[in-house]
Amino acid sequence: MDxxxxxxxxxxxxxxxxxxxxxxxxxxxxxELGIHQPNLSDYINDNxxxxxxxxxxxxxxxxxxxxxxxxxxxxxxxxxxxGSEYITNEVAYLNNQIEKMQNEIKFLRGxxxxxxxxxxxxxxxxxxxxxxxxxxx
Numbered sequence: 001m002d003x004x005x006x007x008x009x010x011x012x013x014x015x016x017x018x019x020x021x022x023x024x025x026x027x028x029x030x031x032e033l034g035i036h037q038p039n040l041s042d043y044i045n046d047n048x049x050x051x052x053x054x055x056x057x058x059x060x061x062x063x064x065x066x067x068x069x070x071x072x073x074x075x076x077x078x079x080x081x082x083g084s085e086y087i088t089n090e091v092a093y094l095n096n097q098i099e100k101m102q103n104e105i106k107f108l109r110g111x112x113x114x115x116x117x118x119x120x121x122x123x124x125x126x127x128x129x130x131x132x133x134x135x136x137x
Contacts, residue, residue, distance in 0.1 A: 011068065012046040018063050019044075033057050 009017070019029035019040070026044070030037040035054065042048040059065050 010046050011049075012044040014068050015040075015058075016044045018058070018068065022061060022063075032061070 016026070019026055023029040023032055026040060027037055030040040033040070033054070034057065039048075043050050043054075055065060055069075058068065
């Protein structure tokens with residue numbers, strides 16, 4: 001089993017990632033956000049904290065502010081020893097649980113269908129393993 005390391009990004013690292021993904025460069029990001037590039041660099045290097053008006057501009061530009069401002073492990077990026085990356089967040093976990101439940105439901109529906117067929121085709125002297133009163137209607 002691979003050892004996992006959780007990588008927590010700082011505000012500045014997340015800001016850099018958002019700006020590059022959204023605008024392609026920090027210069028263009030500064031222009032679009034209406035700030036001087038040295039100020040954006042200060043935020044990205046975690047040298048200063050932005051005002052709420054700047055955060056509002058990021059929100060209007062499509063930034064997930066919860067992701068940007070919170071440093072929680074649930075949204076961390078996990079990297080195994082071989083270097084491959086994958087998301088270890090609550091959404092991925094819940095999607096996996098939902099998929100397992102859907103598969104269990106399909107299986108149980110199949111079992112119920114088989115029992116229903118057995119009951120319908122059985123004659124009165126046949127042995128039925130499940131009491132009829134417990135079958136769904």
